[in-house]
Amino acid sequence: MDSWDQAPAASALEALLTATLAAEVHGGPEGAADALITTGGTESNQLALLLAREQAAAHGHALHVLVGANAHHSLGRAAWLLGLPEPVTVPAPAGVLDPAALDEALTELPGPPGGFLVAATAGTTDAGLVDPLTDIADLCAAHGARLHVDAAYGAGLLFSDVHRAKLHGLDRADSVTLDLHKLGWQPAAAGVLTVRATADLDVLGHRADYLNADDDTEAGLPDLLGRSLRTTRRPDALKIAVTLKALGRAGLGALVDQVCDRAREFADLVAAHPGFELHDKPAISTVLFRPAGADDDHIAYVRRKLLTDGTAVLGRAQLDGRRWLKATLLNPHTRPEDLVALLTLVEGTSPR
Missing domain, CATH: 3.90.1150.10 (Aspartate Aminotransferase, domain 1)
Incomplete structure (x- = not known):
């Protein structure tokens, strides 16, 4: 996949799958949320920081990232790759991010609230714990901070009526990382990044006449170049879609x-x-x-x-x-x- 004319069926299937997964995570009216297929949790987390950086820059702010001491290493690495300051580490004394410590950090950090990104975790790498997402979402709303949830491991709980409640508050995140090679039983690569507002993805738009010519996009052909930082990529949406269709x-x-x-x-x-x-x-x-x-x-x-x-x-x-x-x-x-x-x-x- 790199342009619609080379992968029309895969493009159509990917559009259906990403819309379905975005609605599953964020709810809301049809088309309000969206998702991208990635190589895994690391790429999804990097994209989440990139989107947050660009949104902050659009308002004239530098981005400051706050992560729990329990966060995945890819978040700090993504900040380094994107030229961001080293993330502020918030204590996680019981293995999960401490809301009181987060509130204190957000209060004391210099700069406008619109320049803050809080990265919470649903399914930590060490013990598989879930941060108190509702409390964290409340704090982000109160401080005007953006919220990303790394649910690479835990997002699969959404499929279970028994365990879904453990992710209460996930729908309020601005972006969410899923990695369905864990609780989705997919061969790698099977990563997904969902966003609550489709417009967040606009910053990924890119033009190359040989891939997304104006006359094609104006005629209604899908534009894949803004759907990934990669150009040529495998149709990884296919295996995920087959699993969802087969098992429900x-x-x-x-x-x-x-x-x-x-x-x-x-x-x-x-x-x-x-x-x-x-x-x-x-x-x-x-x-x-x-x-x-x-x-x-x-x-x-x-x-x-x-x-x-x-x-x-x-x-x-x-x-x-x-x-x-x-x-x-x-x-x-x-x-x-x-x-x-x-x-x-x-x-x-x-x-x-």
């Missing part, structure tokens, strides 16, 4: 519910086992745990041992000043006996 909301929601249930079951197994310590109940499908009495070096050893033996791939997280093993349940075919087997593997390499 109920089917995808059932998969989300299954992996969240498995995570809860695994957390219960850990909590009931005297040889293990559970960090907390899972917010989505990530469980942090560690062998009781083990130090951080042994936690690292356990993870590498299982990896090099080819028996299990566990992540790691650093929270509360300690290192944790991280199990992120994303396979809906995972069975309870698989969870028992995983815990047994970890126990076999743990201090006795």
